[in-house]
Amino acid sequence: MRNLLKAKSFKILIAVVLILFGFMMYSASLSGEQNILTAITSFITTPVQKLSALISGGIGSIGDDLTDVETIKAENELLLTKVRELTAQLVDYEELKQENERLRGILQLKQENAEFEFVPATVISRDATDQYGTFIIDKGTAHGVAYLDPVITADGLVGYISEAGPISSKVTTILSPATDIGAIDRRTLDGGVLGGDLALAKNGTCKLSYLARDCEVAAGDIIVTSGLGCIYPKNLVIGEVTEILAESQDISLYAIIQPAADITGCIDVFVISSFNGQGAVVNGELAGTGEQPPAQ
Amino acid sequence: MNIFTRKRLKYIAYALEILLVYIIQCTPNLLPAFLGVRPLLLVVFAMGISMFESEGIAMWFGLFAGLMMDMASAHVFGFFGVILTISCYAGAALVVFLMRNNLLTAFILTTGSLLLSGLAQWFFFYLLWGDPKSWYYLYAIMLPQIVYSAIFIPVAFYFNRALATHLTDSD
Numbered sequence: 001m002r003n004l005l006k007a008k009s010f011k012i013l014i015a016v017v018l019i020l021f022g023f024m025m026y027s028a029s030l031s032g033e034q035n036i037l038t039a040i041t042s043f044i045t046t047p048v049q050k051l052s053a054l055i056s057g058g059i060g061s062i063g064d065d066l067t068d069v070e071t072i073k074a075e076n077e078l079l080l081t082k083v084r085e086l087t088a089q090l091v092d093y094e095e096l097k098q099e100n101e102r103l104r105g106i107l108q109l110k111q112e113n114a115e116f117e118f119v120p121a122t123v124i125s126r127d128a129t130d131q132y133g134t135f136i137i138d139k140g141t142a143h144g145v146a147y148l149d150p151v152i153t154a155d156g157l158v159g160y161i162s163e164a165g166p167i168s169s170k171v172t173t174i175l176s177p178a179t180d181i182g183a184i185d186r187r188t189l190d191g192g193v194l195g196g197d198l199a200l201a202k203n204g205t206c207k208l209s210y211l212a213r214d215c216e217v218a219a220g221d222i223i224v225t226s227g228l229g230c231i232y233p234k235n236l237v238i239g240e241v242t243e244i245l246a247e248s249q250d251i252s253l254y255a256i257i258q259p260a261a262d263i264t265g266c267i268d269v270f271v272i273s274s275f276n277g278q279g280a281v282v283n284g285e286l287a288g289t290g291e292q293p294p295a296q
Numbered sequence: 297m298n299i300f301t302r303k304r305l306k307y308i309a310y311a312l313e314i315l316l317v318y319i320i321q322c323t324p325n326l327l328p329a330f331l332g333v334r335p336l337l338l339v340v341f342a343m344g345i346s347m348f349e350s351e352g353i354a355m356w357f358g359l360f361a362g363l364m365m366d367m368a369s370a371h372v373f374g375f376f377g378v379i380l381t382i383s384c385y386a387g388a389a390l391v392v393f394l395m396r397n398n399l400l401t402a403f404i405l406t407t408g409s410l411l412l413s414g415l416a417q418w419f420f421f422y423l424l425w426g427d428p429k430s431w432y433y434l435y436a437i438m439l440p441q442i443v444y445s446a447i448f449i450p451v452a453f454y455f456n457r458a459l460a461t462h463l464t465d466s467d
Contacts (some may be wrong), residue, residue, distance in 0.1 A: 028372050127370050203332075
């Protein structure tokens with residue numbers, strides 16, 4: 001064992017670990033850009049992940065199909081074949097209906113906000129080590145996606161682009177504590193800051209903090225983005241209030257929010273690549289980034 | 297087939313295995329969640345490979361698996377690279393110098409590696425940042441994740457044993 005410490009492989013191990021530490025520091029210094037290694041390998045892994053996401057979606061729908069057929073088979077064995085056909089048609093119909101509803105929601109959003117520019121994207125990978133639902137989409141800077149762009153589904157806000165690579169990007173969701181969103185109650189106009197929490201994230205919920213003691217927020221209220229900070233456009237639906245509780249560390253209240261979008265299960269998302277007031281300059285800095293605006 | 301061709305084939309098979317496991321681990325909705333967590337298959341399979349290789353070779357496959365995990369990870373790039381490089385090196389060295397190469401050892405080493413990975417995440421991403429729910433991570437997330445991942449240890453162990461036996465000096 002003592003010889004192991006003198007072995008060539010041990011010296012290589014130390015060198016590799018030191019290089020990795022250097023790389024970690026380099027990666028941490030990048031704000032919103034994908035590091036070079038991830039960017040290069042994403043050219044190989046993104047197409048493979050796209051394919052596997054497609055296959056896993058197919059397997060899921062086959063499972064649904066079989067469940068339906070089993071139920072119907074028990075009810076009427078003589079009409080099994082016919083029922084199979086009809087069930088398959090029904091699955092297609094439901095899929096089309098859901099897609100139609102999704103697109104209708106986006107269309108409505110687009111009609112209400114004509115200045116929005118959308119980039120449709122598919123979730124190709126989810127981080128098994130992250131409890132906040134971080135995922136990777138198949139669109140990057142080559143498709144017009146940029147750092148801090150909001151990510152939504154037809155139902156509501158999902159998160160923002162936390163790392164933009166050439167052909168893929170990482171999305172940090174609203175369940176993460178790294179997210180701070182100015183949000184208001186649509187009914188009462190009470191404002192707060194929306195962010196994540198470890199325990200709440202496990203249940204797929206998040207919290208609206210810094211609510212005043214005398215606020216009128218109530219369960220069932222809809223929470224939307226306030227538009228402050230210029231990272232998220234105004235009036236994007238975030239979710240619904242389920243509970244109001246008192247903060248243990250100060251006198252403010254916080255509300256538990258059930259996101260309107262299916263954060264941990266969504267497959268198709270839309271990136272808002274442009275909207276009025278996006279990235280406006282606040283106090284000489286690019287809003288939300290702490291960086292100086294690029295020279296004109 | 298000479299020994300070099302067999303070795304080369306074996307390493308290609310390991311690399312493909314890691315790539316496949318990465319896809320299975322990261323593909324949305326493929327593996328069901330258990331108590332809200334998903335298994336860390338790359339840790340399990342990388343440790344499976346290290347059980348049948350020298351520490352020098354195990355280290356490189358640990359590095360590869362770790363960097364693959366980092367690609368999809370929300371944490372700083374290189375974090376899992378460091379964890380898995382060290383884990384695989386230590387695992388292989390322990391099997392070479394101290395421990396028997398059997399399923400029990402695979403359970404001890406892989407669970408140790410999962411524990412190291414979980415504790416490192418807890419320390420660097422929750423405790424150091426003063427997260428008031430950091431203890432919650434230990435029992436509600438890390439523990440179920442280790443249990444769920446451990447289910448796959450026999451699969452990884454026997455699969456890699458078959459691969460290593462089949463493609464090593466059987467001429």
